[in-house]
Amino acid sequence: MKSFLVTVVLYNKRPQEASTIMCLSQLSAAMKDNMKVVVWNNSPQDFASSQKAELFALLDGIELGYKHNDGKNLPLSAIYNSTIKEYLDTDFLVIMDDDSIFDESMFEKALDAIEKNPEIDLFLPIVYNGNDIVSPAYMNMFKGHYFKEVNPGVMTTKHVTAINSGMIISSKYLKNSFEGYDERIKFYFTDNDFMSRYDSSHDKLFVLDYKMKHTLDFYKKGESFEKKKRRFRDLRRSFLILMKRQGWLAYTLTQLYLFVYSVKFSIIQRDIRYIFVY
Template sequence: MIVKNNFFLIGVVLFKEKLLEASTICSLIKIVDDLNKFGSKLVIWDNSPYKQEEKDCEFLESLFNQFYYKHTPENMSLAKVYNNMYKANLGYSFFVLFDQDSEFSVDYFNKVLLESFINKKINLFLPIIKTGDLIASPANRFFVTGRYWKEKRTGLVDAKNKLAITSGMAISINYLKKEFKEFNENLNLYGIDSHFMINYEKFNDYFFVLDYEMKHDLSYFNNEDLEKKLFRFLNHKESIIEVYKKESVLLNIISRFFILGSSIKMSILNKDIRFLIKKKNG
């Protein structure tokens, strides 16, 4: 198999994490020789309040043949970050997205490379991400909510009514250029992956699930203080409205009832009426 130059555009978003302590960056460093052979470019977009130490950036620049670091202390929305990343690098084959807290080996990239050569018409390749014994990504979409997979599925999967976590996605840049166009910049934190998957099924019949399980930290949702939990929940509510408002009337209505029920439930569980408000502060 001949790998053309500029195959992988690897995008990593950091937030309040030291460059060389992020598990995703550590995973990439371990396989840097292979990534350079694949003609990869590493783009690190840092949304942290403070810029990383220059020596750490220089260290990564010395390792990776193609490296770019961008600091946006204003905490740019993820959708804008993703759009900026890929639109400035249209000459690559696949846009691979990672959060800062993922762990993987070179096997992930080898499998994307192999399967993309075999399945040339497929525009999305996904790893398996588990939470406990259940598969959190990919997942089924039931109207406006996700349903975990109980059993492992690999290979070609029907794209209709499916969801997936953004971290670990390998997306064809040709698809982004010609059909998807751009990530929804009205979404700040949540809903970006749902919006992507809902639109993906409009243009594609299938995506490909790799026979590869990627480690991705989902535990932080269970160990948050009340203020962080509130911020995430209110952002999540806004994202649901944004994602489904231009879909069918039925989904729009269902999304509103889902938000109402979730808000009441969270308000009772946390004994805080703020979970019922419509918009987050700031």
């Protein structure tokens, strides 16, 4: 049986508040035997000893690595690069956000697909946010949209992107060919960064016959302008870095698109200050 390393980043959540941790805790003993988990705690404060004990109890039977990032909210790109360099000694890396919902059949279907498609290095569940399929999705330069329907099986990588959570990536590819995440892209668009790099060397990925539930919250309700501004600035800068790699035309068109988007967002938020966030 192929082995998995699952990486999870927590921020200001106790272990039992993270649906991903709870789902991992419910896997069978046989599945846990072929799995490792590394939990990165990006929270300002480390877990209390009781919370650490809770985490290890929930993931009993899984080889567990835990790291508090000294109160720093480290970029996802840096965390993923460190995971690959420091912890990846399994056959596949599985990236999970803390709020995904899945069960053992996702891994079972992944194992079956991996056995039948050994030449493919990326396997994706079909991810739903409510009734919308959010991954995989279409993206051509700055323009993207969700697919209304996705068929399981082999899919071309051309103009296809995906969200981080649920990605199952071959360690062989990550160790031998992948040049690493661009750490200037900190949080938003780390998944697009990976997909653009994967597309440059692969023409196929595999979509699992599995539906995973996930929540997309670009902005949390009740956030102050300052917090929203930081998120918006990170998204904007990361998007431009990504598009600049595609050439001056993509970069210029993305700047125009982001200006229009900032005007629209300012109207939605009823706050003109978003137009001037750079």
